[in-house]
Amino acid sequence: MLWADRIAGEIVKTRKPRDGKTFLIRDEKTISGRVHVGSMRGVAIHGLVGEALSEQGIANAYRFEINDFDPFDSIPGYLDAEKFKEHLGKPLYAVPSPEPGYANFAEYYGDEFIAVHKKAGFTPAYYRLTELYRSGKMDPLIRTALERSGDIRRILKEVSGSEKDESWLPFSAICEQCGKIMTTRSYDFDGEMVGYTCDRSPDGSVPCGHSGRVAPWKGTGKLFWKAEWAAKWVVNGVDIEGGGKDHSTKGGSRDVANHIAREVFDYEPPFDIPYEFFLVGGKKMSSSKGQGSSAKDMSDLFPPQVFRLALIGREINQQIDVDPSGDSVPRLYDWYDELAEAVRSGAVDDHSRLYTFCQLPEDQATLPLPWQMRFREVAFIVQMPHLSLENEAERAKGSTITQEEVLAVNGRAHYARHWLDTYAPEEFLYKVQMTLPKADLTGAQKKALGALADFIQGDKRSGEDIHARLHELKEETPIAPKELFQAIYRIFLGRDSGPKAGWFLAGLPHDFVITRLSEAAQQL
Ligand SMILES: [Zn+2]
Incomplete structure (x- = not known):
């Protein structure tokens, strides 16, 4: 059984929607720059579990948080460090967009990320973390967390072994003088106000030294992230939320958030779906240049169906590794074609099921199944200016190709050209020599x-x-x-x-x- 069907089955067996009607599925991403393709795995896993539930007639809704409130804690290598260093330590929404036309840094990169979701057929309802705070919805949970900071400190120590001193509060105020959040320490909650001092300098951020008191409501600061994670479940009424394996170890952040949810907020944590990494060329994160490893770069290499296969084709406890500069791109297309072949042969098994899930949600019932020319062949033909792709496709198929198949093969040609222009290795590049090369023939x-x-x-x-x-x-x-x-x-x-x-x-x-x-x- 495919993992999405298995997980949907477990959910139905063990959970009831908290509101009695609709399962609420949630995922999020902190937009600290161009988003790595690894974050698409979560988007796809949550989306696909929703699709599997919907297919069984189980009502569900998918909410996705664009986290625009976490601090700007490092300057991506593709940005001008001189220009952005003054913003280190500010909330992301207070950092300017690198390009005009966007409200802030998080909106600019968030927009690019959302476009990739759409292309892959995942359409959650979006909200910004700042909205959650500014609306006042977080306030009751902030109050509880501040009043019970002793319990949160105890949980941190017992579950993760992290020790905080007695004055520590699970809250970071935004400094009213310099606007930074990563540089402040909060203490002394008197029931209405929190004291803070702007004197910390993690990750190169520069504090201003200001001390003050602030009412911790409506977005003047934010909860410590592990407590915030639990609070966001409560505010949204989350039933289902997975996380990457880096969060899912014993004593890890999910474990801590689960304890805080149960013991401080009296909330049963969501159904968990821990999942493995999506690696690019064997590495978890990109180099500072990030070429080929962003969600956008990766999605540019595939039509939606093959991109979905890259995201959902493996069991969730298995790593995905795609290297655009090796042969993983043609191999993914081949894998997709094998699934299509299984469907054509009438198989009803994991292969045909996976093929169904590779289709955009609106196509899953009708299941388009055009004949496709092998990607490797397409990639070769587009390099031969004298060859007609459609003629070659007809020859490869052995019969006339339909309009749908013409579209499919031209679609592949578009992606093949892009891959050849960007990451394809030498072995896939063919250039007919206009004059006879020195060949050293026997x-x-x-x-x-x-x-x-x-x-x-x-x-x-x-x-x-x-x-x-x-x-x-x-x-x-x-x-x-x-x-x-x-x-x-x-x-x-x-x-x-x-x-x-x-x-x-x-x-x-x-x-x-x-x-x-x-x-x-x-x-x-
Ligand atoms: Zn300050």
């Missing part, structure tokens, strides 16, 4: 190429014809197959490997092929 190689030129000269030959002739030439010349094909790749592509030679040559302009073969046969 006598046997030249002899075989000359014979091939004569054969092609005779008539317009198909890929099959040339393929058959190449096999005869191995015996006639004689020449080892590897040497024969290497000679062809060297003289046309300037490299030692390439696509199926017969069809490759048949696709090139006839006279060009003859001239090149003859030149090579005579090369000194």
